[in-house]
Amino acid sequence: MILYVSLVFYFIAFYSIGQLAGQAINRRRLVQLQNAAQIIPEGINSISAKLLSPAGSLGLRQKLVEAGRPRGLDVDGLMVLKVIFSLGGIGLAALISILFRLGGSQIVSLVILCAVGGFFAPNLWLERRIQARRKEITLALPDILDMLTISVEAGLGFDAALAKVVKNFRGALSEELFRFLQETQLGQSKKVAWRALAARTNVPEVNSFVLAILQADAFGISIGKVLRVQADEMRVKRRQRAEEIAMKAPVKVVFPLVLCIFPALMTVILGPAIVQIATNFIR
Numbered sequence: 105m106i107l108y109v110s111l112v113f114y115f116i117a118f119y120s121i122g123q124l125a126g127q128a129i130n131r132r133r134l135v136q137l138q139n140a141a142q143i144i145p146e147g148i149n150s151i152s153a154k155l156l157s158p159a160g161s162l163g164l165r166q167k168l169v170e171a172g173r174p175r176g177l178d179v180d181g182l183m184v185l186k187v188i189f190s191l192g193g194i195g196l197a198a199l200i201s202i203l204f205r206l207g208g209s210q211i212v213s214l215v216i217l218c219a220v221g222g223f224f225a226p227n228l229w230l231e232r233r234i235q236a237r238r239k240e241i242t243l244a245l246p247d248i249l250d251m252l253t254i255s256v257e258a259g260l261g262f263d264a265a266l267a268k269v270v271k272n273f274r275g276a277l278s279e280e281l282f283r284f285l286q287e288t289q290l291g292q293s294k295k296v297a298w299r300a301l302a303a304r305t306n307v308p309e310v311n312s313f314v315l316a317i318l319q320a321d322a323f324g325i326s327i328g329k330v331l332r333v334q335a336d337e338m339r340v341k342r343r344q345r346a347e348e349i350a351m352k353a354p355v356k357v358v359f360p361l362v363l364c365i366f367p368a369l370m371t372v373i374l375g376p377a378i379v380q381i382a383t384n385f386i387r
Contacts, residue, residue, distance in 0.1 A: 170305070246338040277305070
C-alpha cells in the first residue's frame with residue numbers, strides 16, 4: 105500500500121514540478137527580454153522563495169556564483185533540480201522494492217534514504233564544481249600575475265594589461281577579469297568591482313591580490329612594484345603547495361601498498377615455503 109501511494113505521489117509531484125519548471129524558464133526568458141527595465145511580472149513567483157528562507161536562498165546564490173553558474177543555473181533551477189532528483193530517488197526506491205520484494209519498513213526506509221540522497225545530490229555536485237573552480241583559479245593566478253607584471257613594466261597601463269591577459273588566457277580567472285573590465289567600463293568604481301571579483305571567486309590568493317591592489321590605489325604606491333611583489337609571493341606559494349603535495353604522497357601510498365601490494369608479495373614469497381612445510385608435516 106505504501107509503495108502504491110509513493111508511486112502516485114511521484115507522478116503527481118513530477119507533473120507539478122514540470123509546471124513550476126516551465127514557469128521558471130518563462131521567467132528567465134522575460135528577464136532576458138526586459139533586461140534594461142528589469143521588470144518581472146507579478147504572476148511569476150520564485151520557486152526558491154517558496155521552498156527556502158531568504159538566508160538559504162542567498163547562500164545557494166553565492167555558491168552558484170562561486171561555481172561560475174554552471175550551465176546558466178540559477179537558484180530556482182537548482183531547486184527544481186533538487187526536487188526532481190528527490191522524486192527520482194523515490195522512483196528508484198519503488199523499483200528496487202518491486203525487484204527485491206522488500207517489506208513495509210524496508211520500503212519506507214529506502215524511500216526516505218533515496219529521497220534525501222536525491223535532494224542533496226545537487227549540493228554535492230555544486231560543491232565539487234566550486235572546489236574545481238577554486239583550484240583552477242589558484243593554479244592560473246601566478247601565470248596571470250607574471251604576465252600582468254611584465255606588461256605593466258613594459259609600459260602598458262593596468263587596464264590595458266588586464267585586457268591583454270584576458271585575450272591570451274582562458275579559464276575562470278580570465279572570465280572574472282573580463283567581467284571586472286566590463287563593470288568598470290559601464291561606470292562602476294574599481295574598488296567595488298575588485299571587491300565583487302573577490303566575492304565571486306572566494307579564493308584566499310585572489311583576496312590577497314585584490315587587497316594589495318586596493319591598498320596600492322589608496323596610498324599611491326606604484327602598481328608595478330605591487331604586481332612584482334604579488335607575483336613573487338604567488339610563485340613561492342605555488343612551490344610550497346607543490347612541496348606539501350609531495351610530502352603527502354608517501355603517506356597516501358602506504359594504504360594501497362599495505363592492502364594490495366604487500367599481501368600479494370607475501371603470498372608469492374611465503375606461498376612455496378608454506379606448501380613445503382605443510383607437506384613435511386603431513387608425512
